Amino acid sequence: MSQTAAIIGVGESDYSWASGKTEIDMALNAIRLAIADAGLAASDIDGLMRFSFDNVAQSSVAEALGITEVRLALDSASGASSAVTLLAAAASAIALGQAEAIVCYRSFNGRSMLRLGHMPIPPRNEEGNVLAEGASPFGGEFTGPYGMAAPSCAFGLWAQAYMQRHGIAEDKMIRALGTIVTRQRDYATRNPNALMRDKPMDLDGYLKSPMLATPLRKADLCLESDGACAFVVVGKKYAQRAKTRPVYIWDADQCLSPNYSNFFFDFAELPPRIGIGMMDRLLCRHKIRHDDINVLGIYDASSSSVLYDLENLGFCGFGEAVERIADPGIAINTSGGLLAEVYLQGMNLVIELVRQLRGQAFNQVKNARFGALSVGGAQAVALLSHEVCS
Amino acid sequence: MIIPSPSADTKPYWQAAAQGALMLRFCEACATWHHPRHAHCICGAPLTWRQSGGKGALVSFTVVHYGLNPALAEQVPYTITLTRCDEGPQILTAMPGDHKTLRCGMAMTVSFDRVTPTVTLPRFQPAPA
Ligand SMILES: [Zn+2]
Numbered sequence: 001m002s003q004t005a006a007i008i009g010v011g012e013s014d015y016s017w018a019s020g021k022t023e024i025d026m027a028l029n030a031i032r033l034a035i036a037d038a039g040l041a042a043s044d045i046d047g048l049m050r051f052s053f054d055n056v057a058q059s060s061v062a063e064a065l066g067i068t069e070v071r072l073a074l075d076s077a078s079g080a081s082s083a084v085t086l087l088a089a090a091a092s093a094i095a096l097g098q099a100e101a102i103v104c105y106r107s108f109n110g111r112s113m114l115r116l117g118h119m120p121i122p123p124r125n126e127e128g129n130v131l132a133e134g135a136s137p138f139g140g141e142f143t144g145p146y147g148m149a150a151p152s153c154a155f156g157l158w159a160q161a162y163m164q165r166h167g168i169a170e171d172k173m174i175r176a177l178g179t180i181v182t183r184q185r186d187y188a189t190r191n192p193n194a195l196m197r198d199k200p201m202d203l204d205g206y207l208k209s210p211m212l213a214t215p216l217r218k219a220d221l222c223l224e225s226d227g228a229c230a231f232v233v234v235g236k237k238y239a240q241r242a243k244t245r246p247v248y249i250w251d252a253d254q255c256l257s258p259n260y261s262n263f264f265f266d267f268a269e270l271p272p273r274i275g276i277g278m279m280d281r282l283l284c285r286h287k288i289r290h291d292d293i294n295v296l297g298i299y300d301a302s303s304s305s306v307l308y309d310l311e312n313l314g315f316c317g318f319g320e321a322v323e324r325i326a327d328p329g330i331a332i333n334t335s336g337g338l339l340a341e342v343y344l345q346g347m348n349l350v351i352e353l354v355r356q357l358r359g360q361a362f363n364q365v366k367n368a369r370f371g372a373l374s375v376g377g378a379q380a381v382a383l384l385s386h387e388v389c390s
Numbered sequence: 391m392i393i394p395s396p397s398a399d400t401k402p403y404w405q406a407a408a409q410g411a412l413m414l415r416f417c418e419a420c421a422t423w424h425h426p427r428h429a430h431c432i433c434g435a436p437l438t439w440r441q442s443g444g445k446g447a448l449v450s451f452t453v454v455h456y457g458l459n460p461a462l463a464e465q466v467p468y469t470i471t472l473t474r475c476d477e478g479p480q481i482l483t484a485m486p487g488d489h490k491t492l493r494c495g496m497a498m499t500v501s502f503d504r505v506t507p508t509v510t511l512p513r514f515q516p517a518p519a
Contacts, residue, residue, distance in 0.1 A: 146484035156452025
């Protein structure tokens with residue numbers, strides 16, 4: 001992987017509950033802002049990368065921006081790990097000379113169009129029954145008849161098994177989850193684009209949030225929202241003359257777990273132990289330690305994901321995150337994350353790490369030098385810094 | 391009510407349920423059990439249907455209190471359970487009501503709930519002591 005690839009531009013559309021815009025309009029909005037932030041012209045962009053399930057095609061973006069030659073167009077098929085896949089693919093492509101300035105984007109009307117948190121209602125038959133078909137983990141023939149309707153129910157199963165496995169009392173678990181939620185809600189109050197900017201929540205408020213799937217409340221689950229994110233990855237040439245402080249992609253790694261995309265709860269152990277040792281190996285390659293990381297972005301599909309990722313990534317021992325979270329010694333999801341900023345599947349977490357490492361975040365961590373990203377339930381990690389990788 | 395709409399491939403599972411049998415998939419080539427959603431073993435052989443003993447251990451559970459869509463709003467609260475059958479595969483079912491006193495690891499046994507004249511759902515519940 002290139003040690004000199006850097007993110008020099010980031011862009012976000014307005015985040016909303018009902019954008020009233022098409023996904024391509026939101027994508028173009030975010031992409032134009034990212035290119036401008038980078039100090040580049042659209043004609044400088046020669047690579048376009050997206051999530052495979054994004055509805056906005058690279059060719060449509062290129063046409064709309066007047067890019068006549070795209071040297072590299074690529075889709076990540078890594079699902080919820082795609083933010084890291086794109087970072088790594090862009091850095092690799094830069095190193096290979098396949099492209100010089102790559103835009104990575106994600107645009108999703110995740111509330112006004114497709115709500116992942118709610119099982120869509122399939123057709124009813126003549127008796128008025130809903131037919132559940134196919135092998136989907138949510139609403140398929142083996143799950144829908146039992147009310148397994150959304151990832152929230154799977155996260156409930158994970159959390160109960162976690163408590164049981166480690167002998168964690170329910171009130172202790174609730175306190176840990178409440179700490180995560182209220183902290184991220186607090187971060188969001190200082191982020192003008194965060195959807196929950198006007199909705200701070202204290203522990204009392206958290207306890208009043210309706211129970212969804214025990215022990216998880218509505219406030220423990222990520223938002224369903226509309227918006228788009230984009231960032232620009234370049235090599236040395238553009239990084240050296242960037243208007244902004246470049247944020248270098250030091251390293252990335254991933255381990256795709258097929259069950260994450262298929263039968264979400266059918267793991268031998270719950271929550272699944274994924275990516276064990278991956279972060280240690282990554283940090284070891286650069287002779288840095290967990291303690292050196294100042295700010296962390298964790299794909300918080302649920303508040304509980306923060307606990308499991310801290311453990312799977314080696315920030316603490318298994319079963320210890322419920323206590324560690326009270327004072328983790330590391331700032332996590334400082335934009336509000338997927339719980340309180342927007343649900344853009346980790347791409348917004350990349351943008352927040354860039355803001356932090358530039359020293360321009362709304363909840364700035366002092367002297368932030370290293371930022372790490374964990375997406376897809378610790379299936380994929382990346383290490384970023386404003387320093388050039390030595 | 392949400393009812394299964396089987397494919398040609400999964401029909402035997404639901405037909406057996408209506409007769410009071412829990413079926414799993416089995417690979418004759420490597421003698422391994424598989425979840426009913428799989429048609430082929432990882433060895434490549436097609437799987438056959440074989441009856442489960444209907445007993446297992448509770449892997450986890452969650453009590454759902456919030457109707458995630460209108461069809462489910464009529465059913466809350468209900469308790470989703472994940473049971474590891476003695477044969478190995480993990481089967482997800484649910485019990486009506488709030489069963490917050492379940493304990494992971496407890497013995498479970500299958501029963502059959504005829505929810506419409508033509509549809510029977512296997513449901514795991516705690517085994518009688
Ligand atoms: Zn086999």
